[in-house]
Amino acid sequence: MNTANKNSKTILVVEDGEDILDIIKHFLELENFTVLTATNGLHALELIKKHPEVNIILLDMKMPVMNGWEFAQKYFEDYAHRAPIIVMTAAADAQSRAKDIGAAGYLEKPFELDDLLNKVLDIIANEI
Amino acid sequence: MLNANSILFKILCIILFSAVYFLFAKLGFYFILAGINISALWLPAAIALIGLFFTERWIWPGIFLGSFLANLSSGLPMSTSILFSVASVAGPILGFELLRRKKEFRTDFFRIKDVFNFIFCAVIPGPILSASLAVLSLKILNQINTSQTLHHFATWFIGDALGILILFPLVLVIHSSKWQKLSFLLMTEAILIISVFAWIATQVITSNNLIAFIIFPFIVWSAIRFRQLGVVIMVAILATITIPIFILENQNESAVFLLQRLQFYLSSVSLTGLFLAAYINERKQIEEDLKEAVENSRKAAIIKSRFLDMAAHELRTPVTSFSLIIQLAQKQLQKGIPVDESVLQRLHYQAQHISKLVVDLLDVSRLERGKLQLNLATTDLLNVINSCIDDFKLRNPHRTVIFKNSNGPIFVNIDVTRINQVIANLLNNAAKFSPVNSSLEIVVEQHPQSVQFSLIDHGQGIPSELQHDLFTPFSKISTQLSQSGGLGLGLYICHEIIQLHQGEIGVESKTGEGSKFYFRLQRINP
Numbered sequence: 001m002n003t004a005n006k007n008s009k010t011i012l013v014v015e016d017g018e019d020i021l022d023i024i025k026h027f028l029e030l031e032n033f034t035v036l037t038a039t040n041g042l043h044a045l046e047l048i049k050k051h052p053e054v055n056i057i058l059l060d061m062k063m064p065v066m067n068g069w070e071f072a073q074k075y076f077e078d079y080a081h082r083a084p085i086i087v088m089t090a091a092a093d094a095q096s097r098a099k100d101i102g103a104a105g106y107l108e109k110p111f112e113l114d115d116l117l118n119k120v121l122d123i124i125a126n127e128i
Numbered sequence: 129m130l131n132a133n134s135i136l137f138k139i140l141c142i143i144l145f146s147a148v149y150f151l152f153a154k155l156g157f158y159f160i161l162a163g164i165n166i167s168a169l170w171l172p173a174a175i176a177l178i179g180l181f182f183t184e185r186w187i188w189p190g191i192f193l194g195s196f197l198a199n200l201s202s203g204l205p206m207s208t209s210i211l212f213s214v215a216s217v218a219g220p221i222l223g224f225e226l227l228r229r230k231k232e233f234r235t236d237f238f239r240i241k242d243v244f245n246f247i248f249c250a251v252i253p254g255p256i257l258s259a260s261l262a263v264l265s266l267k268i269l270n271q272i273n274t275s276q277t278l279h280h281f282a283t284w285f286i287g288d289a290l291g292i293l294i295l296f297p298l299v300l301v302i303h304s305s306k307w308q309k310l311s312f313l314l315m316t317e318a319i320l321i322i323s324v325f326a327w328i329a330t331q332v333i334t335s336n337n338l339i340a341f342i343i344f345p346f347i348v349w350s351a352i353r354f355r356q357l358g359v360v361i362m363v364a365i366l367a368t369i370t371i372p373i374f375i376l377e378n379q380n381e382s383a384v385f386l387l388q389r390l391q392f393y394l395s396s397v398s399l400t401g402l403f404l405a406a407y408i409n410e411r412k413q414i415e416e417d418l419k420e421a422v423e424n425s426r427k428a429a430i431i432k433s434r435f436l437d438m439a440a441h442e443l444r445t446p447v448t449s450f451s452l453i454i455q456l457a458q459k460q461l462q463k464g465i466p467v468d469e470s471v472l473q474r475l476h477y478q479a480q481h482i483s484k485l486v487v488d489l490l491d492v493s494r495l496e497r498g499k500l501q502l503n504l505a506t507t508d509l510l511n512v513i514n515s516c517i518d519d520f521k522l523r524n525p526h527r528t529v530i531f532k533n534s535n536g537p538i539f540v541n542i543d544v545t546r547i548n549q550v551i552a553n554l555l556n557n558a559a560k561f562s563p564v565n566s567s568l569e570i571v572v573e574q575h576p577q578s579v580q581f582s583l584i585d586h587g588q589g590i591p592s593e594l595q596h597d598l599f600t601p602f603s604k605i606s607t608q609l610s611q612s613g614g615l616g617l618g619l620y621i622c623h624e625i626i627q628l629h630q631g632e633i634g635v636e637s638k639t640g641e642g643s644k645f646y647f648r649l650q651r652i653n654p
Binding site: 017019020023024026027030062090109110111112113114 | 440441444445447448449450451452453455456459460463465474477478
């Protein structure tokens with residue numbers, strides 16, 4: 001498993017629950033990813049400006065200041081080359097929400113860390 | 129100057145009213161059928177009742193004066209004139225008093241009940257009294273013999289009752305109607321109905337009475353489309369046309385029978401219309417109430433489902449954290465990384481968060497079912513406040529709470545746990561919505577009967593248009609508040625708890641200047 005991510009991809013995690021954010025960051029770092037974190041959409045956009053190397057975005061939908069939809073809209077407007085997005089949501093209609101913003105995948109909260117890792121690895125595998 | 133309550137104004141009104149009454153009485157004499165010496169239309173009784181109704185009774189001397197002058201000028205002796213005038217005042221006063229006792233009587237004749245009250249208070253008893261007194265007077269003065277008694281009684285009674293039946297609703301309904309511009313269609317309908325009514329009215333007397341029946345579909349139409357107003361106007365038109373024609377055509381002995389037919393005809397048309405219009409109103413009212421109830425329950429269902437959605441979302445977040453913390457610890461252990469005590473602390477924190485949400489949900493459910501019960505005990509409010517502050521400081525060591533202890537003790541009869549909950553909730557909200565370095569201030573004001581607790585913060589404040597929604601559950605503002613954790617039910621729960629204590633809770637806030645949340649409780653003197 002560890003052979004797949006040796007090239008150290010950068011993952012941006014956007015999530016307003018600081019606890020969840022912290023755990024995902026720890027976990028992904030444990031799996032040898034480089035992790036950037038943002039607590040809302042606006043913060044995420046600023047980070048992307050500074051770090052265009054972001055490979056995957058894990059996105060929560062319901063956030064203060066700028067939510068997931070607004071972020072996705074703005075991100076798609078501003079960037080031609082876009083990183084695939086994985087939506088993480090507690091909403092009942094996670095799948096349709098993911099579709100709405102053209103996400104590559106979705107995770108319904110509460111989710112398993114293994115599922116998260118599999119989604120990320122799938123996306124990386126598809127890119128190559 | 130004349131004002132509406134001055135004696136001079138009232139005297140002028142009484143004189144003016146007596147003149148109006150006099151003119152209507154003269155008009156009545158004009159309608160007297162030569163052959164049988166009966167007036168076909170006697171409106172003064174209705175005029176008297178309307179006068180009493182609008183002046184709350186004080187116009188009565190005007191009735192007496194008008195009646196007296198009318199009788200005297202028609203050649204009746206002084207004694208008969210006086211006794212007849214007494215009869216003319218007594219009947220309408222009885223009708224007025226009976227109607228006034230029906231507190232719920234609506235002057236727009238909106239409900240079937242109003243039409244019944246009108247008939248059994250104003251149309252029947254008043255004219256019976258007037259007619260009885262008049263016949264008694266004639267007896268006393270020996271002007272009639274026994275065989276004529278019933279005839280005179282019936283004549284007087286029917287004249288008064290019919291006048292009231294036609295004129296009283298006309299004036300009151302027009303008076304209480306809200307006039308609005310008619311649409312082209314309604315205007316056309318109105319003109320059509322009026323034309324048909326007028327035509328039928330001209331035919332009622334002359335064409336052997338068969339055409340008279342055609343009036344009923346049209347009074348029904350009028351009631352459906354124009355309600356009471358349509359009915360009273362149509363009946364007025366019908367009476368105004370039929371009676372003069374009747375007078376012109378029937379100046380002979382057989383007229384008495386025909387006159388009674390006409391009078392019963394007019395009464396039937398009027399009552400049919402009034403009852404039908406009232407019935408339609410009531411049905412419409414029921415329809416509207418039902419629509420409103422359906423709409424309300426639909427709104428309630430939306431609110432509940434939005435709430436369920438919100439509750440699920442809010443519970444998912446800590447449950448997600450909880451599950452992720454455990455999974456991460458497992459991963460770390462698998463990789464040989466030690467797991468420290470902070471993991472347990474984080475799990476504990478999430479468990480507390482979940483249990484607070486569950487407790488809030490249970491509280492709301494209890495409140496909505498009226499099942500939340502207080503364990504009241506006489507307590508010093510200052511003690512409760514101090515312990516809440518201590519508890520708050522333990523969990524928020526960096527926040528400053530200023531509380532200038534006022535003179536205690538202040539005894540109140542409260543459920544300590546619940547009031548603790550309220551104060552803790554207010555403190556947590558204030559901390560959440562104000563800068564970390566700003567202080568929170570608690571003020572306790574003592575009044576003879578009550579005590580007020582206020583919590584002042586220096587946060588961003590709450591726009592005035594959102595303030596009244598703060599204490600309602602599932603409202604927009606409470607949903608916004610819930611974005612920062614919790615279900616946004618805290619203030620609703622506080623509001624209900626204070627209400628259960630017969631107290632009052634409120635907020636004063638200006639955008640940019642912070643907020644003051646307060647509650648007032650009854651003091652007791654042990």
